[in-house]
Amino acid sequence: MLTLRDFYHLPQLAEIFQQILSTRQGVILVAGWTPAQPLSSERATGLLPSGRGTVLDVLFNEYMETHPEHRAVYITAAATEPRHPKIFKRRVTTSQVLRRKPYHVLIEAAVKSRADLLVVDELLPENAQSLFEAGLAGKLVLTQLDTLLRGEEVLLHLQDLPLDPGVLEGLAWVLAVERVGLLCPTCKRPDPQVDSKTTRLLGRYPSLQP
Numbered sequence: 001m002l003t004l005r006d007f008y009h010l011p012q013l014a015e016i017f018q019q020i021l022s023t024r025q026g027v028i029l030v031a032g033w034t035p036a037q038p039l040s041s042e043r044a045t046g047l048l049p050s051g052r053g054t055v056l057d058v059l060f061n062e063y064m065e066t067h068p069e070h071r072a073v074y075i076t077a078a079a080t081e082p083r084h085p086k087i088f089k090r091r092v093t094t095s096q097v098l099r100r101k102p103y104h105v106l107i108e109a110a111v112k113s114r115a116d117l118l119v120v121d122e123l124l125p126e127n128a129q130s131l132f133e134a135g136l137a138g139k140l141v142l143t144q145l146d147t148l149l150r151g152e153e154v155l156l157h158l159q160d161l162p163l164d165p166g167v168l169e170g171l172a173w174v175l176a177v178e179r180v181g182l183l184c185p186t187c188k189r190p191d192p193q194v195d196s197k198t199t200r201l202l203g204r205y206p207s208l209q210p
Contacts, residue, residue: 001085002058003065012208020059021066026172027135029123030056030144031154048179055177056144060119064088070116075106077121103127111137122146128161135170150176
């Protein structure tokens, strides 16, 4: 079972992760790009798949581990059920999207249920309205968006969707994910100007002060 402890990250992010995991309602959106098909070396664009699905799973695992008394509903359009850690199976109900049971029907049913967490496999134009309404109704919703955008740009993109005014107030967090290539031996060497650069960064972003 992957958790945040399995990844190296900046110490400043640990507090943010805890804030995300302590969120009780609203939509937590993992944003990142994933190609429809694996890119061959000849067609490579220099962009790597973000791994947003893995981050979504990690957040789900962390939440379920942090809140052992909570239950979750997992809504997916996949033909096969997602694999969850065995210790969570009795606390997770999987709802599969079908022609007679589209996203909005399953999301509305999940809102009425006793579940504390609602996981939707992907934010799409056809489920965005119901998804954000669930966040406004007091549910904690975890989902992901296939996009190259980050931060405020993600919010601007969401504003282009067919949504009712004010429904985006149900958005609690946007966690943008991007993978970078492995550093070459030259890039791995210590930067001789790291101290001066750090001073400039801390001057611009004082919240990063240790």
